[in-house]
Amino acid sequence: MTPKLAGIDDNQKRARSAMNDIILKVEGLKVRIGEKFVINGVDLEIARGKVLALVGESGSGKTLTGLAALDLLPEGSVREGGAIFLRGRDIFSMEKEEKRKMRGKDIAMVFQEPFTAMNPVMSVGDQIREVFDAHFDISGNDTGRKIKEVLNSVRLPDSLIKSYPHELSGGMRQRAMLAMAIACSPDVLILDEPTTALDVSIQKEMLDLIRQLQEKKAFAALFITHDFSVVNMVADNVAVMKEGRIIECGLKEDVLRSPREKYTKKLIGCVPRIGVKQRRLLTDV
Amino acid sequence: MSNAAELKDLRKYFKGAGFFSSKIPEIRAVDGVTFSCEKGKTFGLVGESGCGKSTIAKMVVGILRPDHGEVSVDGEKDIVFQDPYSSLNPRMTVGQIVGEPLLVTGVKKKEIAERVISVLEKVRLGGIACLGRYPHQFSGGERQRIAIARSLVREPSLLVLDEPVSSLDVSIQADILNLLKDLQDDLFLTYLFISHDLRVVEFMSDIVGVMKAGKLVEISSKEEIYSAPKDPYTKKLLNSIPIF
Numbered sequence: 001m002t003p004k005l006a007g008i009d010d011n012q013k014r015a016r017s018a019m020n021d022i023i024l025k026v027e028g029l030k031v032r033i034g035e036k037f038v039i040n041g042v043d044l045e046i047a048r049g050k051v052l053a054l055v056g057e058s059g060s061g062k063t064l065t066g067l068a069a070l071d072l073l074p075e076g077s078v079r080e081g082g083a084i085f086l087r088g089r090d091i092f093s094m095e096k097e098e099k100r101k102m103r104g105k106d107i108a109m110v111f112q113e114p115f116t117a118m119n120p121v122m123s124v125g126d127q128i129r130e131v132f133d134a135h136f137d138i139s140g141n142d143t144g145r146k147i148k149e150v151l152n153s154v155r156l157p158d159s160l161i162k163s164y165p166h167e168l169s170g171g172m173r174q175r176a177m178l179a180m181a182i183a184c185s186p187d188v189l190i191l192d193e194p195t196t197a198l199d200v201s202i203q204k205e206m207l208d209l210i211r212q213l214q215e216k217k218a219f220a221a222l223f224i225t226h227d228f229s230v231v232n233m234v235a236d237n238v239a240v241m242k243e244g245r246i247i248e249c250g251l252k253e254d255v256l257r258s259p260r261e262k263y264t265k266k267l268i269g270c271v272p273r274i275g276v277k278q279r280r281l282l283t284d285v
Numbered sequence: 286m287s288n289a290a291e292l293k294d295l296r297k298y299f300k301g302a303g304f305f306s307s308k309i310p311e312i313r314a315v316d317g318v319t320f321s322c323e324k325g326k327t328f329g330l331v332g333e334s335g336c337g338k339s340t341i342a343k344m345v346v347g348i349l350r351p352d353h354g355e356v357s358v359d360g361e362k363d364i365v366f367q368d369p370y371s372s373l374n375p376r377m378t379v380g381q382i383v384g385e386p387l388l389v390t391g392v393k394k395k396e397i398a399e400r401v402i403s404v405l406e407k408v409r410l411g412g413i414a415c416l417g418r419y420p421h422q423f424s425g426g427e428r429q430r431i432a433i434a435r436s437l438v439r440e441p442s443l444l445v446l447d448e449p450v451s452s453l454d455v456s457i458q459a460d461i462l463n464l465l466k467d468l469q470d471d472l473f474l475t476y477l478f479i480s481h482d483l484r485v486v487e488f489m490s491d492i493v494g495v496m497k498a499g500k501l502v503e504i505s506s507k508e509e510i511y512s513a514p515k516d517p518y519t520k521k522l523l524n525s526i527p528i529f
Contacts, residue, residue: 057454170334199333199481204525226455229484232529256529270459272488274528275511280466281459281488 023048023220024069024107024188029082031064031073031244038077039064040244046188046237049218051211053231053252055267056241062224065241066190069222070103087187105135108181112193114173118165124151124176125161131183146183154179154209171202175209185217192224207233228268232256240264288321289359289443289475290345295319296353297340314340316499317354320492322443324359327469327476329490329507331483331522336496338479342447345477360442363435367448369428373420379405380416383435390439400438407471408434408464426457430464437468445477450485462488483526487511495519 024046031039039061046052056062067073069084071091083090086106094102111117119127128147132138138146148158154175165173174194181189191210195203211234214221223234231238231252238255240248240263248261259265269282297315315337322328330338343349345356346364363386366372373382384401392400402413408430420428429449436444446465450458462485468474478489486493493510495503495518503516514520 057456200483200525201333201521204527207527227527229527229529233527266456270456272462272484274484274487274523274526278488280463283456283459283463 021048022046023087024222025085026065026069027083027085029065029068029084030080031061031068031077032080033077037080038244039068042082042241042244042246044222044239044246044249046220046222048187048220049214050236051214051221051223051234052237052239053223053225053235054239054241055225055228055231057226057267059243060241061244062241063192066109066192066222066224069188069190070107070109071099072103101135104131104186105184106186107188107190108184108186109190109192110174110177110181110194112196114170114177114197115165117177118173120165122164123161124163124165124168124179127176128180128183131180135184150179150183151176153182153213169202170198171206174198174202174206178206178210178213182213182217182219185219187219189214189219189221190224191221193226194223195230196225196227203230210234228256228271240267287324289324290322290362290477291357292321292341292345292354293319293356294354295341295344295351295356297337297344297349298352313499315344315351318496318499318501319354320494320501320504322475322477323492324442324475325469325473326491327478327489329486329493330477330479330496331481331486331493332496333481333522335498337499338481338496339447341496342445342477342479345443345445358443361439362443362445363437363439363441364445364447365429365432365436365449368452369420369425369432370452372432373428375420378417378419379410379423379431382420382431383438386435386439401434404434404438405431407437407468410434424457425453426460429453429457429461433461433464433468437472440472441474443475443477445479447479448481449478451480451482458485465489483522495522 022045026042026044029039029042030037042065044052054062054065064073073079083092125147128150129143132143132146147161151158151160156172156175156179168176195206198206225231235252238250238252239246242263248255248259248264255264259268266282272278272281295315295318299312299314318341330341332338340349342364344351346362380401383404384397387397387400405415410427410430423431450461453461469476478486480486487507490507493505493507494501495516497518503519510519514523
């Protein structure tokens with residue numbers, strides 16, 4: 001039986017978040033492409049209501065880790081070991097149908113490039129409707145109301161229901177993507193560089209919005225980024241990834257203020273900082 | 286002239302052309318921009334996408350003709366583009382790419398080879414070893430070094446840098462920014478540094494111009510812009526930067 005949408009209670013989720021329960025747990029994950037282990041023994045856990053920032057440079061394996069959490073590893077990549085538990089349930093042991101139901105409802109993803117992630121020939125309203133139709137058994141009228149609600153929750157007007165992706169600005173598109181991702185109030189949200197393609201002023205709005213939604217809905221978030229100042233704005237915990245491994249992991253405050261690893265120091269020091277006089281940027285420690 | 290470049294009331298409008306011309310309104314990409322780049326210094330031009338910064342870059346190096354106003358440059362000028370994957374011809378060797386700007390200047394072949402090697406050494410690409418190799422054999426950061434070498438081979442006094450590090454990983458970005466600073470000191474270059482990233486612009490620039498919708502809303506010393514911004518848009522941009 002498909003559950004009723006009304007059964008989702010944000011307050012209940014918030015209450016549960018007080019207890020430090022782990023929603024997503026990655027254990028010893030190994031993924032190989034050809035001869036190369038692009039993910040080489042990754043362990044992560046995210047508690048309800050917490051944001052874990054996964055930081056690294058291109059090719060470090062951070063996006064693949066995110067995709068693995070939905071069991072959506074691209075063709076050509078082979079999982080060589082490890083497990084991912086969603087509320088204690090190993091996603092790799094799920095049946096196809098169970099996995100399909102999990103994606104979008106229990107765990108959802110926001111991609112970096114909203115223009116390629118959305119369907120260009122479907123209106124925004126229809127794309128959100130698709131998410132509801134896939135997971136809930138509700139009538140047309142109710143869906144219409146729910147679509148409006150979810151659009152408003154990402155600060156988009158109702159009128160966008162009939163708009164197509166090309167009619168939206170980059171920031172609006174990314175918020176529409178976020179609307180689709182949170183439509184079913186998932187327990188886990190994977191955000192893959194969600195603000196990298198945006199202008200700074202829009203980026204700020206988007207990060208504020210993500211943080212607010214996260215506080216309200218108490219989902220566990222895996223926030224993939226290369227930018228430590230973005231980490232500072234959104235994260236509770238940080239994991240630094242390099243060449244398929246987590247080389248450092250901890251509370252945001254600890255990792256940002258007193259990083260242990262050379263590589264983390266370099267990643268933090270190589271970005272110019274506002275108001276800090278620097279003759280050269282840190283490239284090697 | 287104590288300035289390497291002077292831009293006076295520069296304008297570029299793009300008209301809605303062709304079939305859909307009635308529907309597309311005229312776009313005032315650059316709408317009356319005046320500033321100058323002092324010799325040996327960096328003028329940082331910062332703004333969000335679509336504000337007209339790249340159109341200015343193209344007019345300064347002469348790729349685009351302004352509709353109104355003028356650009357005067359004292360000496361040679363050249364440009365480094367954002368994406369070193371599309372700015373280098375994949376069928377040409379590094380030697381050919383870097384030497385090409387000299388072909389039209391009548392410099393003798395032997396001298397071209399010498400200058401190419403010397404400029405590759407300046408960008409720390411180890412000269413001779415990479416001459417016969419192709420762009421795809423290099424990483425993104427190395428490719429940007431090749432693009433910088435090409436822009437320097439004619440010994441310009443003004444270098445326009447249009448988002449030169451925006452497509453690079455942060456650690457590579459730092460390498461390139463450090464290199465650009467060293468080159469500026471060694472060769473007494475003037476930079477017009479264009480970027481959307483306020484952090485990078487602060488690091489690189491002496492004078493900063495903030496652009497919005499084709500106009501400069503504020504020009505000031507770097508210190509003024511970042512510690513006492515006057516224009517509300519500059520303030521908004523600065524408030525948007527995530528800091529730690």
